[in-house]
Amino acid sequence: MPVLARLRDRLGDGALRGRRLAVVVHLEAKTACLVLALQEAGATVVAAGSNPLSTQDAVVAALAERGVEVHARHGVSQEEFTADLLRVAESGAELVIDDGLELTRRMAEHRPDLYAQLRGVSEETTTGVARLRALEAEGLLGFPAVAANDARCKHLFDNVYGTGQTTLTAILALTNVLAAGRGFCIVGYGWVGRGLAKAAHGLGGRITIVEIDPVRALTAHMDGHNVAPLARALEDADVVITATGLVEALDASSFAHLQDGVLLANAGHHDREIDVPALAAQADETIEARANVTTYVLGDRRVHVLAGGALVNIAGLDGNPIEIMDLSFSVQALSIHTLASGELPAGVNEFPAELDDLIARTKLETLGIELDEPTEVQERFRSAWMV
């Protein structure tokens, strides 16, 4: 992670020294790099995963060996997952790097005493930022938070290029099917949805987008994709991928429209975008067909669900590529450093634009790509109203 490495001096300037930090992000190798960088900057870090299906036990063990307190195990129940997160809360964490707001929202619900002691939260993903704004709207956000997901160096690359590529990679690796000529139905054309469409189209897939937002539906149309309502889109779909960030994008009523042999995968934060329990309730038989592929037999149709409906790129493979997470975690590291410095007011804050620029410039430097500067005339024109 060359960008994160080049931020080492700034991170180690003392703001993080002696601070108790919780990192609750999908526990795989790149997350471990972030944890170790924060530890090196002087923080005491307690870690947990943000989804039991994406936790890699080998990474947990490696972190524990390096003296990090970790509360996570692959595949535990929702109750055990919550218990682990509450152990993180009880460890006295004052600053949190969260994903989906999984720790913060549980603290608000179960441990308001500890929640009241939080000094800052930096949130990794779209769904978590929505939850932060919901807390703020209810007057429950008495500390500063940063919408790290909304940083340009995060969502413009991680959600689009990283998740687009790795979700497709995971679907193809888990099933060994050919993408070319297949019908892909993508539910949600946000940052993630457009990355998925780009990746599937690049592999020769036929794309249909389902949206509820008129501007995003129009964008999908102008990008050259078919746009259709869910029921119609499903009838022609060989692969359905959900990326809405909400729940029940594929609900109990949608399964009647699925073709025989369809693959269902989710890229969104929640395991609940595909209503897998409702599918199981409708099925005559359930077969564990191969690793991370569960087949539900509905009469004469077979429906294959990947990675149990959890985010398939992280629960089914290793998540986003290291080049992407170098950017995302540089955002997170600078975000938590800014929160530790006490520079931000209570409420949801944007990630500072100058830090976004710093990360992009550093990344360009590592790639050996040079930028031009505006001329004096251009600078004057930019700042004047009459030239």
Ligand SMILES: NC(=O)c1ccc[n+]([C@@H]2O[C@H](COP(=O)([O-])OP(=O)(O)OC[C@H]3O[C@@H](n4cnc5c(N)ncnc54)[C@H](O)[C@@H]3O)[C@@H](O)[C@H]2O)c1
């Ligand atoms: N798997 C990963 O590695 C990864 C990476 C980044 C983000 N995410 C998650 O992916 C999800 C999507 O993120 P995003 O940044 O694209 O969000 P976004 O808000 O930009 O896009 C979501 C889109 O879904 C649409 N939508 C909502 N409900 C719908 C429905 N019922 N039918 C059709 N469309 C619907 C919305 O109109 C919106 O355009 C979030 O949960 C986010 O946290 C996952």
